[in-house]
Every structure is written in C-alpha cells, then in structure tokens.
Amino acid sequence: MTTETRTPETQPLRRTLPRIPDRFAAFGAVLIVVVVLAAVLAPWLAPYPVDDPRPLERLLPPSGAHWFGTDQVGRDVLTRILYGGRTSLFIAVAVLAVSALAGVTLGVVAGYAGGWIRDVIMRVTDVFLAFPALLLSLALAVVLQPGVNTVILAIAVTWWPWYTRLAASMAASIATRPYVDAARCLGVPAPLIILRHVLPNSLTPVLVQLSLDAGGVILTSAALSYLGLGAQEPTAEWGLMVQQGQTLFTTNWWVVTFPGLAILVTAFAFNVLGEGLRNALDPRRAVK
Amino acid sequence: MLRYLARRLGQALLVVAGVVVLTFAVMRLVPGDPAVAFAGPKATPEQLAAARARFGLDDPLPAQLLTYVRDLLAGDWGVSLRTRQPVRDDLYLAFPASLELVGTALLIAVVLGIPLGVLAARYKTKFPDFGVRVGSMLAVSVPVFWLALALQTIFASNLGWFPIAGEYDSALDTTSPLTLWTNITVVDALITGNWPILTSTLDHLVLPALVVAAYPTGVIAQMTRAALIEESGQDHARLERALGFGETSILTRFALRPALGPVLSLIALVFAYAIVNGFLVEAVFNWPGLGRYAAESIRSLDTPAIAGVTLLVALVYVLANLVVDILQGFVDPRARTR
Secondary structure (H helix, E strand, O other): OHHHHOOOOHHHHHHHOOOHHHHHHHHHHHHHHHHHHHHHOHHHHOOOOOOOOOHHHOOOOOOOOOOOOEOOOOOEHHHHHHHHHHHHHHHHHHHHHHHHHHHHHHHHHHHHHOHHHHHHHHHHHHHHHHOOHHHHHHHHHHHOOOOHHHHHHHHHHHHHHHHHHHHHHHHHHHOOOHHHHHHHHOOOOHHHHHHHHHHHHHHHHHHHHHHHHHHHHHHHHHHHHHOOOOOOOOOOOHHHHHHHHHHHOOOOOHHHHHHHHHHHHHHHHHHHHHHHHHHHHOOOOOOO | OHHHHHHHHHHHHHHHHHHHHHHHHHHHHOOOOHHHHHHOOOOOHHHHHHHHHHHOOOOOHHHHHHHHHHHHHOOOOOEOOOOOOEHHHHHHHHHHHHHHHHHHHHHHHHHHHHHHHHHHHHOOOOHHHHHHHHHHHHHHHOOHHHHHHHHHHHHHHHOOOOOOOOOOOOOHHHHOOOOOOOOOHHHHHHHOOOHHHHHHHHHHHHHHHHHHHHHHHHHHHHHHHHHHHHHOOOHHHHHHHHOOOOHHHHHHHHHHHHHHHHHHHHHHHHHHHHHHHHHHHHHHHOOOOHHHHHHHHHHOOOHHHHHHHHHHHHHHHHHHHHHHHHHHHHHOHHHHHO
C-alpha cells in the first residue's frame, strides 16, 4: 500500500536489500554451517578427549578450563556436545537418505503408474502415516537392540510415507505433460521415462521437505535417546546427556541445559532454512 | 455428500485394518516368549504349555491374526503381562488422563496461536510478524522433554509456584474423594462440584500443559498467519477495502472465518502428535496417562499393553482425521471432491 507514495529513487535501493524473511533463512543456513563444521571438526576443536572420565573433576561448574562445565563422571560437557553433534547429524542424514530413497521411489512409481498400483501404494502409506513417528519408533526400538542403528531404522520406517505422498502428487502431474506423452509415443520404456523425466522434475519439493524434516528427525532421535532406547554409553548423544543429567538439574544446571540448547539450536536452524526454502519455492503456500 | 461420507468412511476402515495388521506384526517381532513372561520364570512346562494354549501361540500366524482381530472386535484387547488386568481396563484409566493433558494443551494452543497468527498477518514483515515467526520456530524446535525438565526445575523446584509432579494432591483422595464419571479428573471434579480436587488438578496441569502446548501453538500461529495472508489477497478483501474497512477488521471479520478451515484440519493432525509428545512430558511430570503406561509396559516387555497403546493412538489419529474431513465436507463443498 505504501509503495506508491515512496519516491522512485529510494525504490531500487530498498529492492536490493533482502527483506527480513530472506535474511532469516540465511541466518538458518549460517547456523547449520556452524553446527556441521563443529560436528565434523569435533576431534580438532574439542578441548578434551571425548570419553575421559576424571572422578576428581566431577560436576565442575562452567569455567575457563571447562566452558560448559563437567558432567557426573567428570567429562567435559563442551567436548561431549561437539561429539554429540556428529551422532545427531549422522542419524539425521542416514534417516533422510533411507526414507527419501524408499519414499520417492515408491511415490514416483505410484504417481506415474496411477490406477490400482497407485491405490495400493497410497493405502499402505496411509497406514504408516496413522502411526505417529515417535510411537512406532518406540515399539520398534523395544523390539530391536537399542543403539544408533536402531534409531535410524525405527525413524526411517515412519518417515518415508511423507516423501511417497509428496513425490506421488508431483509425479502424477508430470505424467500428464506433453513431453512425457511424446516419450511414451516414441516407445521409451516406462522405467526410463520415470528415471529421465518424472524423477528429476519431482525432486525440488522433496529437497525442501528434507531440510524441513531434518529438525524433526533430530528431535525424534533425541527423544528416543532420552527414553534410553537410542544411543548408549559411551556414545556422546544430546538426548542421552539430558537423560543422564536430569536428576542433577536443580543442583548442576549446566549438565542438562547445554545439551538441550544444542538440540534446540540445531533443530531451529534446519526449520528456519526449510521454511525459507519453501517460501522461496512457493510464496503462496508460505506455511504448511 | 452421502457418497463422500461413504468413500471417506471406507478409506478410514481400510487404514484401521492395516493398522491392526501392522500392530500385530510388531507384537510378534518382540523378542522373548510372551508365555514365559506371563507364567513367570519358575513356571513348570505344563504351566507354560497352558499359557501358550491360552494365547494361541502354537497356531500358525494367519490363524493368530484372525483370533487377534476377532478378540479386538469382541472388545478383548488382551491381558497385560505386568498389571494382570485387561489392557482395555488399563487404557480406560490412562487414556482420560492423557486426554485431559492434551485437551488443555490444545485449548491453550488455540487461544494463543490464532491471535498470534492474526497479529503476525496484520503487521506482515514488521516487527510483530518477525517476533511471532521466531517464537513459533523456537516453539516447534524445542525438545519437549528438555522444556519439561527446565520448567519443572525453575517453576516447581526452585520457585515453588507449581507442584512438581502428579495429577492432583493424593491426600485429597481421603479428604474429598472423587466420584468417577468420565475418568477425566477435571471434568468429574467439575460435575460433582469437588473444588479441592478441581483446583489441585488445575494447579498440577499448568506446567505440563504449557509444555505440550508449545508445538501446537507454534504451528497454529504459522498456519493462521499464512491462511490469513492468502485470504486477504482474495477479491472479497479488495471489495472490503474499497468499502472502507480497515486492515484489522478485514482480517478479523471476513478473512478469519474461511482461514479457519485449514487451521481446523491442522489441529486434528497435531492432536495425535501431541498425545505422543505428551508421553515424554508425562514421564517428566509423572502424569498418570498413556505415556507413563507405555513407558512402564516397554520396560517390562509387556507386549499386549504396548500393542494396546499403539492401536489406541493410531485409532485416535484415524478418527481425528475422519472427523475433520467430514466437518470440512459439510463446511466447504469443494473438500468433498478431493
């Protein structure tokens, strides 16, 4: 409304300055880079060895020597958090890779084939969607031995249906495009059409969704670890750190506060970037 | 409308059937012999055999599935290996407590989230919008178990403003016992006019409900904002502007109602999520709901109980989705063709 009243000279300048939403998404991206670098470079950045209990240095408050203090067996909390980032990011990447691969494959096939194949795949998807991710992961984590691999499997099992839905709706619209018709008339076999035409054109929304979901996966895996069904000692993992320190919260706040903040910051960064990407892709659908 | 209803109902039944099969599969995957768990480690071979026969563990899997489905239909959800009670009775006690917690949380989320969304849409790209955006992002990114621990430590342990854990002061069970009608403590206390228990429960509810409300508040605020902004770009908003309505009254008087449809369906989706998220919160605040029941069942590998909780939550999810779709079919004829 106010743009008409502005003098023409000031407009180009304003246009070159990114608006708050874009800057916000960029902030998320920067935050992710920081988190990833911290995790990857953990062995060089960490001031102490990751699993080095020093009974005499138990529960020291934050200081110059231990920025985030020490935990209940005398390990440096900052070091554990840096290494915990490796665990969380590894889980997130593995879960998203597995579920995107399975989900997109099924979705593209369903969307392209249509008919009863689509119906069967989509109904199976509906069933898996009816189980909240954390619940099915809980049940599966009980069945299998607790550990990082179990967490990956358990979350992936509940995560793929989202990509199937997304890819199927994209593939169904692409399957009706003229160039796909043309390829079909030329006798190109269906698998090749899917691989060459349908798949590449269905991927963009999936990639955006992956960024949005990374935060959710990190939160779910931390929750499983918090319940004791995920990573086990001596693996450094943020949810596990919160669980082990929770009885000490009133007396030794740093043991619980910093791992929780690490989860919050990482999930926040992925959510912010994902939302920014989605807005850039589809300004009308600003929020899911 | 009738055809839409029938189709949607058929879909829901299919999903429920799939959920039952999947639950059964997960149940059979659990390591350890349920017969041993039931009869105890010192059971004689005869007792074991009796337990196996009782649960039909010697039958082929498809036959076991059939028995499982038949029992479910007859209202028999199995017997908990831990409490030795029918799972249905256990759930009948635990589920209302979870409903109480999640219902309160969703109420908070709607009361906070929708006005925040309106505020953000009204001052789009200005400071209030930015504040709501950052706040809602933080709310959906915070690990619930950690937020629960933090609030509990600060407001219950240190400041002493709220009780630390539990549903109400258990001493009240003797001084002013509660007559159970719905098993939802707040509702029962309200119906029977049991003020001591009502105030005590509300007092205990504040912290856990706020924690569970964080995620729904964030998504509802974001969704309301997005729907309002889309709605205020429609033709009717142009007409209203031309008629001289201000932006605030366009948003609240005209745009809010059509924008509530997607927000409504979001609440149903968030509902099941909030119940499961509530599990973690219940663990921290020792809330006697489904989450605590599930956690204890998991610890003792109580298969029928785990299956019961899984099935119940999945059913709630399917039902919530169904109700929202049907409501939307009534409100918005366009939804029926989707």
